[in-house]
Amino acid sequence: MKRLHVTVWNEFIHERTAARPMEIYPRGIHAVLAEALREQLGGAVDVRTATLDQPEHGLSPDVLSQTDVLTWWGHAAHDRVSEAVVDRVHQRVLEGMGLLVLHSAHASKIFRRLMGTSCMLRWREAAEKERIWTIDPSHPIADGLEGEFFELPHTEMYGEFFDIPQPAEIIFLSWYEGGEVFRSGCTFRRGKGKIFYFGPGHETFPIYHDSRVRRIIANAARWAAPSGSPYFGEGRRIEPPLSPIAAKHEVDESLHRK
Numbered sequence: 001m002k003r004l005h006v007t008v009w010n011e012f013i014h015e016r017t018a019a020r021p022m023e024i025y026p027r028g029i030h031a032v033l034a035e036a037l038r039e040q041l042g043g044a045v046d047v048r049t050a051t052l053d054q055p056e057h058g059l060s061p062d063v064l065s066q067t068d069v070l071t072w073w074g075h076a077a078h079d080r081v082s083e084a085v086v087d088r089v090h091q092r093v094l095e096g097m098g099l100l101v102l103h104s105a106h107a108s109k110i111f112r113r114l115m116g117t118s119c120m121l122r123w124r125e126a127a128e129k130e131r132i133w134t135i136d137p138s139h140p141i142a143d144g145l146e147g148e149f150f151e152l153p154h155t156e157m158y159g160e161f162f163d164i165p166q167p168a169e170i171i172f173l174s175w176y177e178g179g180e181v182f183r184s185g186c187t188f189r190r191g192k193g194k195i196f197y198f199g200p201g202h203e204t205f206p207i208y209h210d211s212r213v214r215r216i217i218a219n220a221a222r223w224a225a226p227s228g229s230p231y232f233g234e235g236r237r238i239e240p241p242l243s244p245i246a247a248k249h250e251v252d253e254s255l256h257r258k
């Protein structure tokens with residue numbers, strides 16, 4: 001299997017400023033996600049991490065060009081992510097880099113840019129139970145999950161309506177103790193890039209320590225890796241035609257962009 005290069009990006013604010021996240025993720029959410037990927041994918045993956053406070057948020061052109069799949073966790077500082085970095089990540093997704101958008105990154109600049117909608121949803125923090133139904137059991141992102149659903153005892157509720165464009169696939173559907181439902185695992189394609197949004201991951205619960213969640217994120221990283229032909233046919237004039245065509249009419253060159 002081809003080696004997978006994953007960059008785990010985190011804004012890394014709550015884990016340095018708030019008691020609960022600090023206790024659950026003392027080295028940051030990115031450290032736990034990186035550990036989860038290494039645990040699940042072993043020698044098949046190279047993981048690096050990047051955070052908001054680094055120069056260029058740790059996402060230089062070099063780093064991104066060596067990244068097959070980028071994971072994104074943000075909440076408090078979406079507006080502090082520079083437009084130049086968003087442009088760069090956007091371009092890399094169109095070129096084929098995979099993107100995993102985690103929990104409150106639904107409101108990140110990059111996800112909203114790629115979706116073209118507000119990506120807003122309803123929420124409630126009541127430490128309620130979430131039941132995550134696998135509604136596309138043969139999808140590679142569901143590999144290895146047992147049973148028709150699994151439960152997280154305490155989560156933040158994220159509920160419909162979730163203002164996203166129609167997903168390419170819906171793999172997980174969540175139900176919450178308080179009655180709401182949510183499309184919590186969705187895929188999208190943009191250009192050559194594959195995108196997976198995954199709902200669970202609130203910073204005051206140990207959700208990224210859960211083995212099922214870790215499995216899903218690792219499966220998604222493998223699924224989102226660049227694949228297929230390097231050909232992408234960038235739009236351009238094709239003259240002469242591949243096969244000869246008898247002249248049909250005169251071309252008015254003044255109507256063509258140069």
Ligand code: ZN
Pocket residue numbers: 103104156201202203
């Ligand atoms: Zn949250």
